[in-house]
Structures are given as structure tokens and as C-alpha cells.
Amino acid sequence: VGDKWATFETLRFGKVSQPFYVLLSPDGYLLTNPKSYTPDVQAYADWLQCGLDAFKKLTKGEVDLSEIEGNKKVVAENNHHIALSYDAVPIGDDNYQLRFIGDLEKGWHTYSQVAGDDGPLPTFIEYYNDSLFEFISEPLEENSHTYFDTVWGFDITHFENQAIFTRSIKLLNDEPLVIKGKIYVQVCEEGCINYDEEFSISVNQKK
Numbered sequence: 001v002g003d004k005w006a007t008f009e010t011l012r013f014g015k016v017s018q019p020f021y022v023l024l025s026p027d028g029y030l031l032t033n034p035k036s037y038t039p040d041v042q043a044y045a046d047w048l049q050c051g052l053d054a055f056k057k058l059t060k061g062e063v064d065l066s067e068i069e070g071n072k073k074v075v076a077e078n079n080h081h082i083a084l085s086y087d088a089v090p091i092g093d094d095n096y097q098l099r100f101i102g103d104l105e106k107g108w109h110t111y112s113q114v115a116g117d118d119g120p121l122p123t124f125i126e127y128y129n130d131s132l133f134e135f136i137s138e139p140l141e142e143n144s145h146t147y148f149d150t151v152w153g154f155d156i157t158h159f160e161n162q163a164i165f166t167r168s169i170k171l172l173n174d175e176p177l178v179i180k181g182k183i184y185v186q187v188c189e190e191g192c193i194n195y196d197e198e199f200s201i202s203v204n205q206k207k
Contacts, residue, residue: 023051031055038191039151080195081108081187082163088179088203094171095136096203100125100183102163110185112157113139113165119152121186121194123165128180137168177203 009020023031031054035047057063083103088096102110115122125139141157142164149156171177184196 021047023048023055025055025058029058031058036191036193043191080193081105081189082110082185082195084183084185084197084199086199086201088201091168094174094204095168096171097166097168098179098201100165100199102159102165102185104159104161104163104187106161108187108189109158109160110163110187111159112141112144114157119149119154119156120158120188120192121184123163123186124184125165125167126182126184128182130181132173132177133169133171133179135167136170137166140166142166171204174204179203 009022019037020034021036022034025031031051032047035044038044054063081104085101085103087099087101089099091097104110111120111122113123113125141159143159143162144157145160146155146157148154165183169179179201180199182196182198184194187193187195
């Protein structure tokens with residue numbers, strides 16, 4: 001059963017989060033935006049009420065189903081609340097600074113790459129072809145904010161508005177290279193969404 005719903009979540013909503021709450025009508029129509037875990041009881045109750053209200057409108061025929069894009073049974077806006085972009089800045093001697101920029105929606109935040117065993121999930125950047133270059137710096141961050149979190153009971157470092165992650169590399173030859181990998185982030189407001197996205201960054205491209 002767990003595998004069934006994990007697959008459904010991945011295919012329909014483009015994310016894997018545990019727990020992940022979705023309200024569907026018997027015909028498979030999405031009643032309200034999905035919600036990840038939240039410790040806020042009132043926020044969760046409000047979300048449930050929103051779904052109930054939507055179901056009442058649906059059963060009363062107050063929803064124009066023809067306006068649902070593609071007549072899909074399940075329609076959800078795959079909004080991850082963060083827009084990711086990537087580039088490489090030359091810094092001399094065949095060295096480049098890789099930059100990962102995340103623009104966050106107002107009220108949403110994501111977390112540092114540095115975290116302990118407990119606490120929110122850290123940002124993680126995976127490189128598929130790191131045998132073709134070498135790192136010449138540790139992962140660095142800009143725009144972070146550290147505060148004492150009363151829920152976790154220790155300091156948390158996160159980003160609001162914009163997160164910037166950088167790391168410097170040195171190329172091992174003079175051939176053009178496309179650096180490929182995947183970035184994993186956890187984006188939170190009242191609840192959290194785990195999101196990952198593959199990236200490609202071109203460096204040393206000859207004109």
C-alpha cells in the first residue's frame with residue numbers, strides 16, 4: 001500500500017514527502033492543495049475544512065469541471081515555492097565558481113547545507129560527473145540567517161527570499177564540460193515540501 005501511494009504521489013504531484021496529505025473526491029478530483037506535515041493543529045483543521053467546503057460545492061454542481069485543464073481527474077499546481085537557477089562564473093586559471101540560486105516565495109524558507117542528525121533536512125547538492133573536475137573550496141552560502149528554534153531546541157540556519165549556494169572548482173583539462181547533478185531542498189512555511197531538481201551547468205565553452 002505504501003509503495004502504491006508513494007508512486008501515485010510522485011506521478012501526480014511531482015514530489016515525495018512523508019507524510020503528504022491529499023483530499024480527493026470519489027471521482028478523483030483534487031479538493032484543495034496538498035499539504036505536508038504541520039505541527040499547527042489549527043492550520044491542519046483549516047485545511048480539512050477547505051477540502052470539505054470544496055466537496056460540498058462539487059456535489060452541488062457549483063464547480064465547472066470543463067475548466068479543469070485537460071479534463072484531468074487530478075489537477076494540482078506543482079508549485080514548489082522555490083525557483084532554482086544555476087551558473088558558473090570564471091575566477092581565473094581554469095577555475096570556476098558554481099552558483100546555485102533559489103528564489104523563494106514570500107513566507108517560505110529553505111535550509112542550510114550544514115545540519116546535524118536532528119532538525120530540518122539540509123540542502124544537498126549531488127554531482128554526477130565530479131571525476132572530471134576537483135573542488136577547491138568548501139560549500140559556501142549567502143543570505144543565510146541563524147536563529148534559535150524553539151521547536152527543535154537549537155540554532156537553525158535558513159534562507160528567506162533568496163538562497164545562494166556556491167562552490168569553486170578547477171577543471172582537469174581544457175575540454176568543454178557540462179557539469180550535471182541534482183539539488184535537493186526542503187521548502188517550508190506551515191508545512192514542508194521536499195523537492196529535488198536536476199541541473200546542467202556549462203563551463204569552458206569555446207566560442
